[in-house]
Amino acid sequence: MFILFRTFRKILLGAILLVSVASLVLSLYLKPHFVHPNSAYVLVGILDTLILAIFLSISRKKLLASPQPVATEVLGLFTLLPFALILVLYALSITVIPDPTILGVFAILQILIFIGTILHGLYTLCLIATAMLTVCLFDRDVWCRDIDSSPSPFPMSVLFGFICPCCFASPDPAFFEDIPEQEHEALVPCLPGCNCSIAKTKTLANISESEGPGLEPTPEMRMGMVGGLSSRSLVLVPNEVERRTSIMISFEEAAYEV
Template sequence: MHITFRMFRKTLLGLILLVSTASLVLSVYLKSSFIRPDSVYVLLGILGTLTLAAVVSTLKKPQLVATEVLGLFALFPFALILLLYCLTIPVLPDDPTASSTLVILQTLIFISTILHGLYMIGLVATAMLTVCAFDRDVWTRDMDSSPSPFPMCLLLGFISPCCRRPDSTFSDDSPEHPSLVCLPGCNCHKTPLSSDTERNPEMQSIASAGSSSRSLVRVPNDVERRTSIVVAFEEVL
């Protein structure tokens, strides 16, 4: 199964959203067990912001690469503050359930911070690699556009040229693009030339040209699909 960047991003954001929501629920549950009950408002404020950011990033159309990177950079310090603050929150010592629940909450916040940091670093590194490889305007691309702003095959080929795959072309031997006609007497399954076509040299040349044109057609890759053709009209006096 081919995993696209859009699918990977949606899965990662969904995981971050799930962890943040679980942390919100545990924070509310531990409110009465905190020695300083006001601590829950700090947790809820930062966790709510991170959760809202994940929801907006998932649902917003279009979501530019530059906007995503700036949002991740702006929220990452708050994620670190949340992690450090959560590690220093005391709970009532006579409540063993609260202590174990606090450990779970700290683990979830740690996982959320790690995912946030890895996503930020990975996205910036991939965008910079794309800029160096072929697309300087990747910062203004939509994250979920088609084709993907980060074609992994091309990026891997840029990093390691030995892994680059040549562009695929259509040939007469390809089973997906068979020739239109076949000469009489051939034992293959293709349709032979009719008697009218066989007697008419002009029809033979047309059939041959049609078959040759199919062999010259190449499917554009992700880079070429982004290339736009400027059409201008000159005023003729």
């Protein structure tokens, strides 16, 4: 059982947001104790940008009533990653007054900035790798899908099954192949009461084989066999990949001769 991607994403972004807010508070607290007090403005400016971007990423659907595409998420994270790296390097170059308490608080600030940057970088790289793997496997339109949609744009059971088939259930190769129309018609079962041409063809063929070549099925026999055959057909439950695929449904008008 895998955790939902949107839940994992909110937890991770929430952790990054919490670390960034804590770093911002400590930066403001240490401002009078920096050897160069103006150094705090650089820290505060970059942290404010990161906090605003993460907050919008988490609450965009609620605030703006618009989905967050995967491409927008990746682009935003990749754009902010250099600023996070600059923040780490700048925090390591700042000096404070030689006071034991201030030095301890400043060390905590540096650790928090380092942790936030590590989480940011790992999430960015993993998201890009996961999206590219999804594109190569079965979904070329994953970049424009809502990252918080249900079902998830990244079905973990399928991805882990492809990466490590020895530990996870390997996905069926048929999910990633285009099925010819004839084979598709043979595999798709008909629901009860279906009057499509496929159901009638199968029913008439079964009647002819069971009753003999010289008997002509009556309309009552046709209706009964169609309903009986359809009621015994299994309903295929779509998996995580098939649930995200558009299905075209057409209804054919059929009339029986009486």
